[in-house]
Amino acid sequence: MKTLVSEISAVLEGLLAEESLTTDYLPPIRSMSSDVIHMDGTQESRIAGPVDSKVGLEVLQKQVSGCGGCDLARGRTQTVFGEGAAGCGVMFIGEAPGAEEDATGRPFVGPAGQLLDRMIKAMNLTREECYIANVVKCRPPGNVTPNPTQTEACMPYLRRQIELIAPEIIVALGRVAANALTGRVEAIARLRHQWHTWGDIPFVVTYHPAALLRDQSRKKLAWEDLKMVMAKLRQLG
Numbered sequence: 001m002k003t004l005v006s007e008i009s010a011v012l013e014g015l016l017a018e019e020s021l022t023t024d025y026l027p028p029i030r031s032m033s034s035d036v037i038h039m040d041g042t043q044e045s046r047i048a049g050p051v052d053s054k055v056g057l058e059v060l061q062k063q064v065s066g067c068g069g070c071d072l073a074r075g076r077t078q079t080v081f082g083e084g085a086a087g088c089g090v091m092f093i094g095e096a097p098g099a100e101e102d103a104t105g106r107p108f109v110g111p112a113g114q115l116l117d118r119m120i121k122a123m124n125l126t127r128e129e130c131y132i133a134n135v136v137k138c139r140p141p142g143n144v145t146p147n148p149t150q151t152e153a154c155m156p157y158l159r160r161q162i163e164l165i166a167p168e169i170i171v172a173l174g175r176v177a178a179n180a181l182t183g184r185v186e187a188i189a190r191l192r193h194q195w196h197t198w199g200d201i202p203f204v205v206t207y208h209p210a211a212l213l214r215d216q217s218r219k220k221l222a223w224e225d226l227k228m229v230m231a232k233l234r235q236l237g
């Protein structure tokens, strides 16, 4: 058994080596509804209802791209919506875009993203088979952790995104995503390696790839979490 764990860890460790802003818009707050509340208090249905997920995602992405719902809008180069396959097996949700993501508009393309790619490969999946997004869609200056106000302002977008993607399983990467999805402000160590649910979607919490780059000793723990996901995927067929 010890040999098997060592071999698996070795495999993983080997693999792991300004757009203009609309000023009349506030994002939907604490709501999964399709209503958008304007600053003058008027309400409008901006987010599509039960429509084709591709169209729904396009509508949502356009809405996010013009969002001025929190102070992060001022420092971004562009929003980073997310990418991947709707109806996928696994949706990975991280914290917020970094410098490379802000520059490219794509999630997880920096060093942490390259590690995530290797983690996905170790799961016998491809990036294209998954969906990758962040809780917060704009880069916090200096890559600081987004504050609760910023996270709360952006959560309605993630809720709708999950609804449209409808993944079989969600993997929350890091404390911000874990706290946002579980609603519990606790350390990763207390939330990881167990099943949680988001509506009827099972999800696990594990370390953010950036944290794994800082502390290699956590890779084995992350791999144990990902093995849970792989087993659940097999179980779901």
Ligand code: SF4
Pocket (backbone or CB within 6 Å): 027, 064, 067, 068, 069, 070, 071, 072, 073, 079, 136, 137, 138, 150, 153, 154
């Ligand atoms: S982080 Fe989210 S809520 Fe804040 S401006 Fe960007 S898209 Fe809007």
